[in-house]
Amino acid sequence: MIFGLVGSPNKGKSTFFSAATHTGAEIADYPFTTIKPNMGVSYIARPCPEVELGVKCKPRNSLCRNGIRQIPVKIVDVAGLVPGAHLGKGMGNQFLNDLVEADLLIQVVDLSGQTDLAGNPASGFDPSEEVKMVKEELASWISEIISRHINKISKRDDGVRALTEVLSGFKPTENQVSTAAERCSLPTYRITWDADAIKAFSRRFLELNKPIIVAANKLDKSKPGALAELKKKLAGITVIGCSAAVELAIRKAEQSGVIEYNANLASDPIKILKEVSQEQKIAIEYMSRYVSEHGGTGVHEILDMAAFGVLHEIAVYPVEDENKFTDHFGNVLPDVFLMPSGATALELAGKIHTDIAANMLYAIDAKKKIRLQKNYMLKDNDVIKIVSAGKKG
Numbered sequence: 001m002i003f004g005l006v007g008s009p010n011k012g013k014s015t016f017f018s019a020a021t022h023t024g025a026e027i028a029d030y031p032f033t034t035i036k037p038n039m040g041v042s043y044i045a046r047p048c049p050e051v052e053l054g055v056k057c058k059p060r061n062s063l064c065r066n067g068i069r070q071i072p073v074k075i076v077d078v079a080g081l082v083p084g085a086h087l088g089k090g091m092g093n094q095f096l097n098d099l100v101e102a103d104l105l106i107q108v109v110d111l112s113g114q115t116d117l118a119g120n121p122a123s124g125f126d127p128s129e130e131v132k133m134v135k136e137e138l139a140s141w142i143s144e145i146i147s148r149h150i151n152k153i154s155k156r157d158d159g160v161r162a163l164t165e166v167l168s169g170f171k172p173t174e175n176q177v178s179t180a181a182e183r184c185s186l187p188t189y190r191i192t193w194d195a196d197a198i199k200a201f202s203r204r205f206l207e208l209n210k211p212i213i214v215a216a217n218k219l220d221k222s223k224p225g226a227l228a229e230l231k232k233k234l235a236g237i238t239v240i241g242c243s244a245a246v247e248l249a250i251r252k253a254e255q256s257g258v259i260e261y262n263a264n265l266a267s268d269p270i271k272i273l274k275e276v277s278q279e280q281k282i283a284i285e286y287m288s289r290y291v292s293e294h295g296g297t298g299v300h301e302i303l304d305m306a307a308f309g310v311l312h313e314i315a316v317y318p319v320e321d322e323n324k325f326t327d328h329f330g331n332v333l334p335d336v337f338l339m340p341s342g343a344t345a346l347e348l349a350g351k352i353h354t355d356i357a358a359n360m361l362y363a364i365d366a367k368k369k370i371r372l373q374k375n376y377m378l379k380d381n382d383v384i385k386i387v388s389a390g391k392k393g
């Protein structure tokens with residue numbers, strides 16, 4: 001799974017990226033600090049079945065901390081988007097291509113209103129304008145791609161197939177393309193759409209292909225009520241407040257061994273481990289108060305919400321031994337796979353190996369020890385053994 005960080009310049013994308021991936025990205029108080037995309041790995045969290053099954057897991061494709069399974073997701077942090085980006089303004093549009101593969105976009109906005117659309121200092125700037133602008137720029141980018149190929153598309157009978165091919169970089173399903181066209185009441189047999197129709201289609205396609213979640217950043221210096229106001233203005237979009245700067249400061253202090261951070265503890269989530277200066281003590285007390293008051297910094301809440309709340313992914317654990325919950329080598333609950341909700345046991349088999357799917361007989365629910373049909377619809381947190389005629393799953 002890939003999340004793309006988008007937004008206008010100077011909103012805190014690279015700060016969010018560094019805080020989430022625990023790697024350094026260049027951060028500065030001026031627009032266009034980021035030019036080349038930063039790529040990194042972060043984790044989304046789910047309760048590990050080791051707790052309910054009373055076993056100790058040995059993860060291979062993920063991590064487990066205090067009974068919480070941490071599943072890797074890729075994050076890409078790109079240059080800031082400004083009005084006219086699709087025409088080459090600002091850092092141009094080449095970096096838009098870095099977003100093409102993202103499954104979801106996290107738009108970082110400045111909730112404090114202290115930067116404008118170009119990332120320059122402002123006061124009382126309305127962050128909902130940033131969301132509108134980014135949507136328009138991304139839709140224009142898609143429109144440009146379609147317009148470039150419209151002659152070729154119009155010669156094909158099956159417009160859905162033709163568009164799916166032209167937009168193949170986005171890895172769209174034909175269903176996304178046909179639904180977007182239907183929602184604009186546009187015919188898809190031998191497409192002869194004008195510029196307005198292409199734009200309308202692109203907006204709908206964007207909604208389906210790149211769902212957006214809004215990270216209302218700089219909450220630490222925003223006015224009270226700003227978050228509620230933004231949520232009201234962006235009704236229909238998931239908006240979560242966060243302070244990427246506080247998360248980054250905590251992670252840095254943790255990495256240097258000064259503190260221990262346990263986000264799950266309501267009181268005293270930050271423990272001081274070393275002798276610290278008065279200045280550090282004040283900073284740590286501030287961070288501690290901030291996370292206690294807000295129930296965290298919002299950064300990981302946003303990542304979890306993106307995967308499980310917006311994309312509706314589920315976490316499924318394939319095993320080879322349904323009694324010991326192990327793989328071939330005896331690793332307990334070794335792998336966790338993210339699957340789209342509605343995925344079947346057969347689709348899980350396909351994700352393990354095409355041969356296993358081809359020869360699949362049935363599946364076993366390892367928690368309940370019951371046999372499941374190939375078309376069994378997987379549930380979040382399922383532990384599943386695939387039984388196939390050739391190999392065992």
Ligand SMILES: Nc1nc2c(ncn2[C@@H]2O[C@H](COP(=O)(O)OP(=O)(O)OP(=O)(O)O)[C@@H](O)[C@H]2O)c(=O)[nH]1
Nearest residue numbers: 009010011012013014015028032033034080244245
């Ligand atoms: N108070 C506060 N400041 C923040 C927060 N997040 C980022 N900043 C500051 O905002 C400025 C811009 O941060 P960056 O992470 O470089 O922003 P960006 O969106 O990547 O900017 P470009 O790469 O220029 O598009 C820096 O001075 C950060 O320290 C936050 O949560 N709270």
Ligand SMILES: [Mg+2]
Nearest residue numbers: 013014033034
């Ligand atoms: Mg940046």
